[in-house]
Amino acid sequence: MADLNKLMENEAFMAFATYATIILLKMMFMSSATAFYRMTRKAFANPEDSASFGKGENAKKFLRADDRVERVRRAHLNDLENIVPFLGIGLLYSLSGPDLSTAILHFRLFVGARIYHTISYLLPLPQPNRALGFFVGFGDKELEKSHF
Amino acid sequence: MADLNKLMENEAFMAFATYATIILLKMMFMSSATAFYRMTRKAFANPEDSASFGKGENAKKFLRADDRVERVRRAHLNDLENIVPFLGIGLLYSLSGPDLSTAILHFRLFVGARIYHTISYLLPLPQPNRALGFFVGFGDKELEKSHF
């Protein structure tokens, strides 16, 4: 265990672990948001989901796409597309012996940008708010990558 | 290599590695299921895929969305949305020096819940079967997270 303890003593890795956990929990929140909008707006993808809201033809009308639900789903997918590279590149960056304060700045920028992206997408805010969140999060990974 | 050998000697990490591999292979199976339903139900997304099933107008009619195919695709995306956080949070949890039997219980619960979610989605079973699979897998990660 001695070696693992040393991994847990590595401050850049621990900073990565903290921010990775924060952004993963934020991403998991998108599932709850989708479920919330599906229930309140009665817009389901599967007959077995709408069954408790009515029978026969009545249930069928709840099998529909809803703007608000699709918006959350796009935001969720965009999260996946951006957080997966962060988990890989951020981990390698944190293990490459970066300057600690630079590393924390990178992780904060990424996490902040993705939270801003989500807020811009769900409200929604006019462009280029969401684009800004996207590009800061996108570019931040490119910068991390250039360090190792 | 001494240090890596020690990582591989860490029982909680090895348990995580085992269950992560199982659930990733299960997720990869979803690609095969999609391909299977696309072929047997002749429902394709790309003209080059349906080309071998006919020519001209005949091929075009196979460019369509099919309930069964879309169901597998939703189950696959739901897997991605839930297994990516598990890979991150489960890894950090396994490195945080957890009690081994508690860790194994967490990993088994998550993997079992996701397999149950897939079965409920594909058969499909009436709700709340799939919801149960989802929430146990979802909550299990929140619990793991609370340990570190």
Place this chain on the structure above:
Amino acid sequence: MADLNKLMENEAFMAFATYATIILLKMMFMSSATAFYRMTRKAFANPEDSASFGKGENAKKFLRADDRVERVRRAHLNDLENIVPFLGIGLLYSLSGPDLSTAILHFRLFVGARIYHTISYLLPLPQPNRALGFFVGFGDKELEKSHF
């Protein structure tokens, strides 16, 4: 830090890190490709995105699905579905003390197959080009898995 330095001295892990970074950057390129096609073909998913291209009814007509955009999005999702398992299984494989040249061969096969998959999907090339890229990338992970 001694132990982490040893991780960074592990050649199989470093090879994995290199190829994982390459394929993650390739996947991130898909976001740029989607944005490019959405702008040049004026096909948006959100009203706030099309707002700068016209007002009122004029903006609404740009809220549409476009074949080329949907093609890139499917390729991107297929990347996610295949690269996520690679990150997990490839990492564990690289830590399991594999023969270095075999490991590099595996990583190159996977990365090469996925790049070929993307090219086949976006041009597109007739089948079975894309299927070949898919199955080589898919099978390569199964082989890596069988080594540990």
